Amino acid sequence: xSQSINLLGQSRSSLERFFEDLGEKKFRAKQLLQWIYxxxxxxxxxxxxxxxxxxxxxSSVATLETPKVLETHRSHDGTVRWLLQSSLEDAVEAVLxxxxxxxxxxxxxxxxxxxxxxxxxxxxxxxxxxxxxxDIVGQTYLVKNWLREHQPDRSLxxxxxxxxxxxxxxxxxxxxASSLFMDDDAFGLSKRRVTISTAGxxxxxxxxxxxxxxxxxxxxxxxxxxxxxxxxxxxxKHPLEELLAACKNYLTSLEGRRSVTFEYTLIQDVNDxxxxxxxLIAFTRRIRSKVNLIPFNPFPRSGYxxxxxxxxxxxxxxxxxxxxxxxxRMTRGDDINAACGQLVxxxxxxxxxxxxxxxxxxxxxxxxxxxxT
Ligand code: SAH
Numbered sequence: 001x002s003q004s005i006n007l008l009g010q011s012r013s014s015l016e017r018f019f020e021d022l023g024e025k026k027f028r029a030k031q032l033l034q035w036i037y038x039x040x041x042x043x044x045x046x047x048x049x050x051x052x053x054x055x056x057x058x059s060s061v062a063t064l065e066t067p068k069v070l071e072t073h074r075s076h077d078g079t080v081r082w083l084l085q086s087s088l089e090d091a092v093e094a095v096l097x098x099x100x101x102x103x104x105x106x107x108x109x110x111x112x113x114x115x116x117x118x119x120x121x122x123x124x125x126x127x128x129x130x131x132x133x134x135d136i137v138g139q140t141y142l143v144k145n146w147l148r149e150h151q152p153d154r155s156l157x158x159x160x161x162x163x164x165x166x167x168x169x170x171x172x173x174x175x176x177a178s179s180l181f182m183d184d185d186a187f188g189l190s191k192r193r194v195t196i197s198t199a200g201x202x203x204x205x206x207x208x209x210x211x212x213x214x215x216x217x218x219x220x221x222x223x224x225x226x227x228x229x230x231x232x233x234x235x236x237k238h239p240l241e242e243l244l245a246a247c248k249n250y251l252t253s254l255e256g257r258r259s260v261t262f263e264y265t266l267i268q269d270v271n272d273x274x275x276x277x278x279x280l281i282a283f284t285r286r287i288r289s290k291v292n293l294i295p296f297n298p299f300p301r302s303g304y305x306x307x308x309x310x311x312x313x314x315x316x317x318x319x320x321x322x323x324x325x326x327x328x329r330m331t332r333g334d335d336i337n338a339a340c341g342q343l344v345x346x347x348x349x350x351x352x353x354x355x356x357x358x359x360x361x362x363x364x365x366x367x368x369x370x371x372x373t
Contacts, residue, residue: 008036008064009137011176012183024054033185036064040145066138067092079333082143086111086135090128090347092164094139096147097332103147104158107139109174110165112347115199117219117232119267121299122164126349130170136177140187158193162217164347167196168204178214191215191254197263202238205246209253216250217261217292218243222271223283231271240283248287259288266312267296268305277318284324291319291326297334 007015015029031049035041044050044058067084070091074080080096090111097104112127113120144156159181161167167174174196180186181194197217198205205216222228228235235243247260262284266272284291293316296306307315312328319326 004061004063006065006134007032007058007062008066008141009132009134009177009180011133011179012185014176022054022057028054030185033180033183037141037180037186040148065134066142067135069142073336075333075336077332077335079336080143080146081333081336082139084139084142086131088129088131088348092131092135092139092347094143094163095333096143098151098154099332102157103154104160105140105143105156106160106162107136108163108165109136109161109167109170112349113165114169115166115232115234117199117221117234119221119231119265119296119302119304121302124299125347128347128349130173131165133173133176136173137180140177140181144187156187157189158195159187159189160195160197160217162195162197166199166201168198168201168208171204171207175208175211178212182213192258195261199232199234200238200243201234202242202246205243205250208250213254215258215261216247217263218247219265220262220280220283220291221265221267222276223279227271227276231267244283244286247289251288257288259290262289262291263294264291265294265296266307266315268307268311270304272307272311272315274318277315281319281322281324289325291324292329293319293326294329295331297331 005018007018010018012029012033015032016026019028020026028050032047035047035049041047042064044062045055047055047058050058067086069082070085071083072080078098082094083091084094086092088111092108092111094108095106097106108131110127110130112125113122114127116123140156140159147154147156159178161174161178178194178196181189182191191213192215195215195217196208196212197219199219208214208216219232220228221231223240225235225239228240251258251260264271264280280291293312295312296304298304298306316326316328
């Protein structure tokens, strides 16, 4: 028996091909998208705009499958974190952050992460592979329906690729999923409210040109190359000047006055000093941008600390006083480990990085102990 095809998350163009291969007209794709995403249809036998033969065919070859929910955690501040099973059978995370009228969903693009940013817990888990477009769209579909059931007065307003993984290293699925998020026949979100966040995969930022109209966020964390090399090792391959040029090119390709968001995780004594603010101001002046400050979220054995709230506010004031639009992302959901950089899921690590990090840690403890004795 041939394997059934999961139509949840298929792009418009692949649905069009699917129907054309069946000898149907392309516009069936539009009808199916609306049926899935607007009418929350589940059972193909009920798509009355299709012929009985087409309905029967779909029922026999296709499915609509969302990732399986393994765990749901609700924070006292309203944040909800889901642990979901991907098609590779890794556990990945999605986090819903309600804030006033806004409801932002933070989704994962990969099982683990192949980059190893020094301050990020996801990276320490290693990497097992890309999520499929269905896995990515499935997270959003599932949460949209969860809201419909549990908080009918709220609807999903923003989707950000800031969960586990580097979305631009899962390029096509990220582009296809974000197109569905912005497609009026599917999720219908505004282009400004769908954000792809990257550690700075320069060639893939360039590749977004003409392929995507989503907003771009770049995890900057340092505005000088030597410090950024340490925090975001990818910087050694694609240093700041290259990154800036790619961001400018992408913004130029978009209609309207759009800006790039620079995420800046504040880490005590590492990148929170006056000179760092000065560098950041000079850097961000060179492009239409905003800065989103994220106080470092600690996790076991990270070796880093969050600056005091006074230092964080002071750093923000340095930016604001110099005309930089700088927001402070207050930590949400930390009681359920849902804060930035704390998403770890449970992935089969193909890189053995997790083992290596653990071994390094125990070796350093052993050295400490032998120094004591
Ligand atoms: N790979 C993508 C998206 C995932 S990370 C990227 O790098 O942008 C989402 C954001 O959380 C990034 O800005 C990341 O640098 C930040 N982050 C990671 N670990 C963190 C931590 N421990 N505390 C605060 N922010 C963190």
